Amino acid sequence: MVADVVEGELPAFVRRLFPSFTGLPLGPLLTLSLRGLARRRPQLFERLGKHSRASYRIDPSDLAFSFIVTPDGKMSLVRVVGSDDPAAADVVIRGPIFMLLGLLDGTLDGDALFFHRVISVSGRTEAVVALRNAIEDAELKPSDLLGLSGELARLADTGILGGIGAARRLADRSASRARAEA
Numbered sequence: 001m002v003a004d005v006v007e008g009e010l011p012a013f014v015r016r017l018f019p020s021f022t023g024l025p026l027g028p029l030l031t032l033s034l035r036g037l038a039r040r041r042p043q044l045f046e047r048l049g050k051h052s053r054a055s056y057r058i059d060p061s062d063l064a065f066s067f068i069v070t071p072d073g074k075m076s077l078v079r080v081v082g083s084d085d086p087a088a089a090d091v092v093i094r095g096p097i098f099m100l101l102g103l104l105d106g107t108l109d110g111d112a113l114f115f116h117r118v119i120s121v122s123g124r125t126e127a128v129v130a131l132r133n134a135i136e137d138a139e140l141k142p143s144d145l146l147g148l149s150g151e152l153a154r155l156a157d158t159g160i161l162g163g164i165g166a167a168r169r170l171a172d173r174s175a176s177r178a179r180a181e182a
Contacts, residue, residue, distance in 0.1 A: 030067065030078035036147045038073040045073040047134040051127040057089035060097035071131070091127050095119030098168040105161065106139060 038045050045052055052072045059066040068079045068089055081087050093100065099118050102108030110132055113119045121128050138144075142160040143153035 026065075026067075027078050027080040030069075030080075031076060033145050033147070034069070034071065034076040034078060035074055037145060038071075038076055040147065041138065041144070042073060044134055044138045045071060045076075047137060048130050051124075051130040054090040054124060054127040055088075056127070056131060057087070057092045058100060059083060059092060059094040060100055061094055062096050089123065091121070091123035091131070093119060093121050093128070096171070098164065098171055101164055102168070104135060104140060105142070105164075106136065107161075107165075 048054075048071060053070060056069045056071070057066055058069060064083055065080050066083050066085070068081060068087055070077045079087075093103075095113065095118055099108060099113055103110050103113070103119075110119070114121060141153070141157045143149070143156045146153075146156060148156050
């Protein structure tokens, strides 16, 4: 019998390629990226209001780690913890990594993903709504997070978004095949 496969979830062979989160400097790199974005686009963080100090646990269901993000402008912080780490957060947003990335870049509709139970959200509802509104208004691209501009930004956006799109299609095909074999 084939295990249940969630649409948009990383195929098992790809998940095995990811090294343990403990060896990756993702937290510090993402913290620097978020703080740089806060310097370049402070209005994005101001839009969060009092919720900028809330902690948001972004939990990719198909990876062995989660991100705990406090989007507090120039004091923003991103910590990477194991998925089973009991670290508390004001909000937990859980779903396959490609779906979560689609929320960030605006290619996917968070409401639709929530109502179709592809992602789950728990915790302080008003903080989730503030974050969603800030992200939607920002129309973020990968180059914004990387601090790139001009031709280099265009190339990065095209390459990264194209790569994510291709990987999302691969994941969807893998899920469709697994369902057909079940």
